Amino acid sequence: MASPQETHSRWDRIGGILGIVLLAGTFVPLTVGAVAWLAGARTLADAAWAAGTVVAIVPAAWWVVTALRRRRIGVDVIAVLSLAGTLWVHEYLAGALIAVMLSGGHALDAAAERRATRDLRALLERAPHTARRRRGDEVRVVDLGEIAAGDTLVIATGEVVPTDGRVTNAVAVLDESALTGEPLQVERVAGEPVRSGVLNAGGVFEMRATATAEDSTYAGIVRLARAAGAATAPTVRLADRFAAWFLPLTLAVAGIAYWVSGSLVRAVAVLVVATPCPLLLAAPVAIVSGLSRASRAGVVVRDGGALENLGRATTLVMDKTGTVTAGRPVVTEVTAAPGSDPGELLSLAASVDQFSPHVLAEAIVTEALARDLELAIATGISERAGHGVTGEVDGRHVEVGKLPERAAIPHWARPVMNRARLDSAAIAWITVDDEPLGAVLLRDPLRRHAPRTLRRLREAGFDRLVMLTGDRAEPAREVATVLGLDEVYAGQSPADKVEAVHRESDRHVTVMVGDGLNDAPALAAATVGVAMGARGSTASSEAADIVLTTDRLDRLADAMDIARWSRRIAVQSAAAGMALSLLAMIAATAGLLPPAAGALLQEAIDIAVILNALRALRGNPATRTDLPADTEQLLRRFSTEHDLLRDTLASLRAVADRIADHPDADGLAALEAMHRFLIEDLLPHERAEETQLYPALAGPLGGSEATATMSRAHAEIQRLATRIGTHLELARARGGFDPDQVDDLLACLYGLHAVLRLHFAQEEENYFVLAADERRSS
Template structure:
């Protein structure tokens, strides 16, 4: 930060409280002398306090004029001079205390509101410990190079972006994400700079310099985020432009009409200082602070105010509405092969590949707990895939070469991929096609609820821009209920579309990639999903979401509208009260001293009201107890564990379609056992524990009533399948008259469970800080 600005802030932090003490002391001593009968001495002390406040008041007016602003501090100067000229020294002393107190209160509010932004800057690491062999040395963070092996001790801040080496790292990422839960990163996983080591010491291989790391980008943005003159504040200046001459006209008219200079001074007193210029900046800075606590860095108050008045939202698809990284959708196996073994072999070979699809396959295998083998004789061909020897078998993972992928199972896999807009990684074992892994970029778990929140906050047009094909783009748009979709868009096309939307309304653009940077710059407000680092999109944006959660955009929108509403409310109410007091003073019913006390109360009231922007709009807050949040996380984790179990129902139905033989009966029995042992206990626990806990924060049992009805349907279909299993077991075969109803029950229950899981995840689980990396 600028050293001169730091010194000025320190002097101001000392001077303003000192001015309050001096003026309050002069008022108090004068009051004591007046009560003891020493009226002249009392007037002298009160006049001294008035003159002491007059100097800083003149300085503030001159400073405002230099910035091209004519504020109502000018009325304060005229009031102080007027009280001295007409001999109303007590009123002058009261105005002095009021002016000094209002300035100190405003400064304290700004300091409190910007605490989180200052903490972000102070949190920045300045050194790192580098290990070379067995020697560990402390170096400046600027000297860290890509590839350095760094040691991060307990409680230390991760200095640069890197990957964990060796032991598991337990991290507190709340500074960047606002999420309180500690996370674990295993060897090879990326770690962002700025997070805190909440466990034992671990080693980190640097993948970026300090300048190019995540936290450096956040700090640069935070340094720009402050109480700049937002449109709402400039609006306050425009109000002041007519409020000032109105005050002077009323004061002058009162003097001419009544012939009393005291009444004129009383009018000036109750108009000083106008709450308009106190309340608006405090509300805006409070909104910036609240946004920062939710993982949203806003460059300026102008960005906050514009966000609060936006009516159109344009969004990129990949990385914004979707996860931005592929996950395994399904594993298909050729006849005679097991899907689990296909995935294990593919992941073993892909361990050495940097390809994004390979990373997804390895991650899925690790999630399922498969033990991977180290491949030998690995060869990777760009654009084709990777080949290696695993357990004595030659395994290749990659694109199809056309050999052997025309079998029925392969054609079915291709059709499934086309329907689900999925990519295919084919797996050959010993030169024979053995299976395929389907991968898809899934919709963010929090996307549907976030879109609903954005609509309810005042956005009436939602548009998606994507470079992807039209089919997957339309599928996402249909799920989310978007108004317009533009597919196969180049960066230039995106800029043109954003400009067209901006001509019609205040437009917000959300993106995450380098190709989104021009569109972000073209929008009224650009919002970058900046969790992956300081990218070009982050630099071009007005707002950066430092955590990889789309719902933070809805939080920012709620904060912006709430802050803007409070700023206008505080300013208008304060100004209206001042106008009423001016009319009363003009009639001679409010002497200067009493008017000064009244105006002091008005100023304090509107500033305290503006500070409500720190808390957020209670109408959109959902307050969950710690037990309820833990319960939500537990059931979210169970959903991830049960997802494969749900697919067993479809597998049993597929077996029954192929043949109603002993294999189909075994699959049916296995599916029913999983229903009884795992799925039904999970659903019953949700019904009896989770839903009652959610009733109060969601406003009553109606919020979960439809989900309870789905639980009843799940139980009904499960009981029906159980009855079929009992009949089939009694005769040791599935009877022909059972097949149609069994297929309807199995496929129907599979669809109901998948939809039910999605509804719970979107409506309920996103209320808690569930791991954003997981997605259905």
């Protein structure tokens, strides 16, 4: 039995063959007639041209009947009337020209649509059907339906990953461009997740499946791509809206031409120049081209109607977790008791947590692996829901999770608890042999692209931004303040979210963005539902009109840009073509344009507007930021340095807390270590940004003023670091901290921590994302 992809391709080939046959059936009679006319055989010429006209009438009449069955009446009616009219008034050359125009226009439109939809079809064609499963030492090729969660799969070079899973034995080099639109290869080390649908661009690696093929990321995307294959049907609505007034206008002008002149030839001439079959097909070509461009940017749109609605939306409603935040907690700080090593404690915690499926345990293990810490084999593992994991590691009893009831909160941990409460962070305590020795702070961080993305969405046309979340009010308000949202609703159940979306949709064209199972009803209730499909549930993806195939919110802004540009091109193409046709109709009414000449003019108009519609494939040049290759490399370099430096920023506050509690010799040693970090790592990084990165950004951003405020921040960072160095020299000279200097020293440490956090966030949101934007626009 043929697959849906094969069936679709077969009908594509049949449609292409029929289009060629129709074009040949109209072009050959036109050519034969021309040769006969030049040879003086006028009767033969008329007969050949009439035959070509009849060849075109049959499919044109069928298109009209098909449209009427769908309760639509379009401009193909004008084509049938003009073809019949040329035969009636014996304008056979005009009829033959219209026939070629009609068949050629449909062939051109079909070719344009095939080009525009090739990216959507590519998603279907690359879907794997088998997988290599290893059991023991035996590797067998099996059907995808036989894969179960927990199976070990072998992925050979050049193969598409068949289901979601985690790398188990080697570094996997992956090409994720088919899903994310990112051309750069990525590496996934052992323990990291891999999504189905990505290509193995490196050596053979093994992975453990975490889902069946049917429930995997790529399967959901393929189902949407199949639905998007029928994208032309909804987009006809735009053409129909134009046809609703263009058709009666054409008939009225033709009637006026006959009433004024009493000549059927003039009336037919009006119909000939008004024949816009390829013309109004330009609107669907532009929309389908937009669908194609969206798919290359990592956005799968269910149909052209969704793209049209996105292009005119004014209200954005979004879930918080997984949408504007990462949806997955990350370790923000590891704090150890005096005399303990944070890295050793993190390694112990991860050794126990590596056997736990809990989301916080997964974050701790991921952080340990990212720091290249070795994990030991823990024994005697046990887990209590809501309490944590315990186990034995190298003869030591390790507990990770809540603080044991028998343990008192140590004095060193009180600042940690305060920070966790203020930052809305979770704490995983590390207890070794019944003594609390460490604490791991975890947060669901704001997406790096979120602030810039929401600014772009406002510029694109959203005038109301609303956030819905089941989270508490305090962290919700913090996120809303950072993002500049218009409204935030906390403590929302799935039913509350649906009601809120209904309220917004009743007043505005509303887009809802979410990623979880509980977001599916709200996505279905919105005018346009958008699912974060990279990690989101199958239910949310199925309920959505648009799926972002990569775990990046900024793809929504890309989709909005594409939607507005495609709709603009569609309207522009249709309006310009009809305006030119209207001018030609007036000329024909005045007797200045006979049917044959009018047919040639209309052919030129139709081809021009269809070619204009294909501009939607390239995207709006105004949304691009062109970066030289060396500037993009600098952005990536400093972005990587930020990731390395960020772990130490929290130590600034920890050192300040330590000195505030005990301004003793240990506090002085901690300050000396922090000062070395400032002098050897942080300040050289800031100076390199000032002298290398900012001058490189001046051109693409339109001048040095774009980085002037960041340069001022560099000056403040230098001032505070110098002041901290002065305090350190005073403390060394006196053999300890002078009580008079502690307050100012704490102000410098806390102040530098705040300035650096803000400075890093601003650079990441304003500059570092440009490298991703550049890759996307290419």
